[in-house]
Structure formats: C-alpha cells, structure tokens
Amino acid sequence: MPNKPKPVQAIKQHQPPKRKLTTAERDYGSNHERYRTQVMQEHPLCQYRGTDCTGFSEHAHHLVRPATGPESYMAVCEKCHQEIHRRERDAM
C-alpha cells in the first residue's frame, strides 16, 4: 500500500497568527506603545496641570484617534488623566 500524502486540511486550520491588523489593533499595538514612550520622554512633566496634578506624566492621553505619532498624545499624570476623562464624560 503506497503512502498517501497527508491531508493538508489540518494545516490550513492552524495558520500562524500572521494576519493583517486592523487600524484599531495597530493603534493599540506596537505603535501605541512606541508613541507613548516617546511622549513620556519628551514630556516628563504633566502637560495638563489640573486640580490634583502630581506633576509627573504617567499616562499618554489620546488627542487624536487613531494616533499618527507622538503628537497625537498628551503626557499627563494619573490624576489629570482621570480629570480629563471625567470632564469628557460630563460634557456628553
């Protein structure tokens, strides 16, 4: 009995995770991390300076979505980031 080639069906179902990322996935993927790091380096101090500001930037707040570069973010401290989003919610 000759050896038949193994069916390729099983292989097709287990393709490597090499698909095209959507814009949203790219936004929160490697680019987001890179931009975030750049924003933090460029702005070690909080750019918002709200009521409870701690002074040092810890978060990168999205100014533009999807982000096109570090300029799409604002470096803010945690307290200010909370305040920004609270204000955004209140404004709605």
Ligand SMILES: [Zn+2]
């Ligand atoms: Zn702050």
Ligand SMILES: [Zn+2]
């Ligand atoms: Zn934010």
